[in-house]
Amino acid sequence: MKSVYKNSVWELVPKPKDRKLVGCKWVFRKKEGLHEQDAVRFKARLMAKGYSQKEGVDYDEIFSPVVKHTSIRLLLAMATQHDMEIEQMDVKTTFLHGDLDETIFMAQLEGFVEYGKENLVCQLRKSLYGLKQSPRQWYKRFDYFMLKINFRRCLYDCCVYYHVFQDGMIILLLLYVDDMLIACQDKSRIQDLKKMLSEEFDMKDLGAAQKILGMEIQRDKTAGRIWISQTKYIQKVLEKFNMQEAKVVSTPLAAYFKLSGQQCPKSEEEQQVMEKVPYANAVGCLMYAMVCTRPDIAQAISVVSRYMANQGKQHWDAVKWILRYLNFGDKGLCLRSKKKMQGCWDMWMLIMQGT
Structure with missing residues (x-):
């Protein structure tokens, strides 16, 4: 006040x-x-x-x-x-x-x-x-x-x-x-x-x-060096979807996930079951991590995001796999100083001035 x-x-x-x-x-x-x-x-x-x-x-x-x-x-x-x-x-x-x-x-x-x-x-x-x-x-x-x-x-x-x-x-x-x-x-x-x-x-x-x-x-x-990570955010996401204790995996998406539209629900009963799954919410949380500090999950996110409107059980399993991967160590972006990079500074100035 x-x-x-x-x-x-x-x-x-x-x-x-x-x-x-x-x-x-x-x-x-x-x-x-x-x-x-x-x-x-x-x-x-x-x-x-x-x-x-x-x-x-x-x-x-x-x-x-x-x-x-x-x-x-x-x-x-x-x-x-x-x-x-x-x-x-x-x-x-x-x-x-x-x-x-x-x-x-x-x-x-x-x-x-x-x-x-x-x-x-x-x-x-x-x-x-x-x-x-x-x-x-x-x-x-x-x-x-x-x-x-x-x-x-x-x-x-x-x-x-x-x-x-x-x-x-x-x-x-x-x-x-x-x-x-x-x-x-x-x-x-x-x-x-x-x-x-x-x-x-x-x-x-x-x-x-x-x-x-x-x-x-x-x-x-x-x-x-500058290290950018989202440790706290990712931990909250894992807790939100009850995946903090799940077994970790070392790849963003396993090779055996052959996702397609054929795996979408085919019956009304399957549709009702999948409506209770927070699929879009989970993919949205993963997208934010991808945009900020985790480009390593970009390809996996591009795959699971194709089925936002009508996802099946296999699609949800793939999303949970990505969540398990995020729990595999503390990862992020490491920005290092390199010599002879004056060209980058010149490029930045050109971008700023719009030339």
Whole structure:
């Protein structure tokens, strides 16, 4: 509520007769730390019931970009090669910074109805969690600020910002909603950018990058390596599908899996049995691991994903085989520094400048 009042999210006004109110509710959750010894934080968030919004009345455009995973890996690779510092920041109450273009009225929230003003409603000035346009409004607000401080936006990934100093040094910032990665060879210039961001937004400095989007980052500067893995995420996936104790296998997909459409359910009874299997959910979890740090399961995922609409028992057995494979050791991506790779840096600059 302090964040709500600090950002002047709404003002109380009489309820318009011709407008329907958007509801709101409290959402409570526990947020775990990166390490087991980190204390669990209890968070409360005020959410607008965006499902009651009407297109053309309460919102128009809702698309908002996020940084590509390939951009994150490329940044880490270039940081390894050129010994760049990588720092991480997080925006507190992110969506409360976005300015609304539409006029939206919301009911006063439970437990915080102002005495003597029970008949008034909240006219939103800022975006709020749950509104359909909130991610877009936040991105527009952040993009405006970055361009104002003389950063340029990458033409191939509009969530990658960079600035080239007069001495030729470059500083990079990657944005995924409220998570930021900042990289530069000079740490003092990173600190200067952090200071500017903190003056504009309510920020949290997370120090050296350790985890982003479920990807754990470990760095050995002496050896010139960065290791990216998803150990914690994969463990949660295995526990979700009760596969953490299953016998491990050493291949992504066994040769005897000859999957085809002939193995799809042929009777109504088989169909009803397979409807209870969380096939699409499991494949989706595996796809995220594949996109981030596990390209070794790409071919296996391409096979099992063909039967998302009508999977059979053999198809589900193949998915469980992939889950068993993920439990085979702690694997990930290792980015190494190599000599005579100036061409990669030149290519990165060409991509950034769109030439």
